[in-house]
Amino acid sequence: MLNKETETRLSKFMTKLLRHTPGAYGLVLDPTDGSYRLDKLHSVIRSQPNWSRVTIEDIEQVVKSCEKQRFEIKDGRIRARYGHSHDKVQYEPGTPPDSLYHGTNTHAAPTIMSEGIRPMGRQYVHLSEGTHFATLAGKRRGELVILSVDTRKAAAAGTRFYYAGNEVWLADSVPPSCCAIFTNTKEEEGNE
Incomplete structure (x- = not known):
C-alpha cells in the first residue's frame, strides 16, 4: 500500500499520462473515451525512473482514493474522466x-x-x-x-x-x- 505522499505523486504522474501529455510517453489513448489498457499503463509507469515497483494494485489505490475521482477503471481499461488538454475526448x-x-x-x-x-x-x-x-x-x-x-x-x-x-x-x-x-x-x- 502506498503512503499518502507517494500516492499523490503517482496520481500526478497518471494525470500527466492520461490527461496532458500521453504522446510524450508513447501512449495512444482511445479517441472515443480517452481510455488506455491498464496493463499497458502499468508497464509505462514501471519503465520510468523511481516507479519500477509500482503495482496494478497501487494504480487501483490511486483511482479509489482520489478525492476528485479523476480516474476510472472499467473492463481492463483506465481513463481520466475529465480535464484533458491533449486531443479532444468525445462524450455523449x-x-x-x-x-x-x-x-x-x-x-x-x-x-x-x-x-x-x-x-x-x-x-x-x-x-x-x-x-x-x-x-x-x-x-x-x-x-x-x-x-x-x-x-x-x-x-x-x-x-x-x-x-x-x-x-x-x-x-x-x-x-x-x-x-x-x-x-x-x-x-x-x-x-x-
Whole structure:
C-alpha cells in the first residue's frame, strides 16, 4: 500500500499520462473515451525512473482514493474522466440537473461574470452537481468563489452538456447570463 505522499505523486504522474501529455510517453489513448489498457499503463509507469515497483494494485489505490475521482477503471481499461488538454475526448450529450456549480477565485470571477465560463486551455468547462468538487477545484488558486449555472437557461442558449461521471459535467462554454455567484444561505444563517 502506498503512503499518502507517494500516492499523490503517482496520481500526478497518471494525470500527466492520461490527461496532458500521453504522446510524450508513447501512449495512444482511445479517441472515443480517452481510455488506455491498464496493463499497458502499468508497464509505462514501471519503465520510468523511481516507479519500477509500482503495482496494478497501487494504480487501483490511486483511482479509489482520489478525492476528485479523476480516474476510472472499467473492463481492463483506465481513463481520466475529465480535464484533458491533449486531443479532444468525445462524450455523449446529456441533461444535467437544473443547477451545476463551478469553482473559481476572486481574481477570475469578474471576468467570468462578464465573458462566461470558458475552458481556458482545457477541452471543456468543468461543472459539478454539488459544491464539494467545485470547492476543491476553485480553492487551488486563491480565495474561493463558487458560481451556480442555470443549466436550463444555458441549454436554451445553445450550451451542450456532457456527463463525465461522478457528479462531473462538461460543457464547451457557459454564457455569462447563465452564471450567478452562489451563496449558501443555510450556512450563512447558521453563522449568525
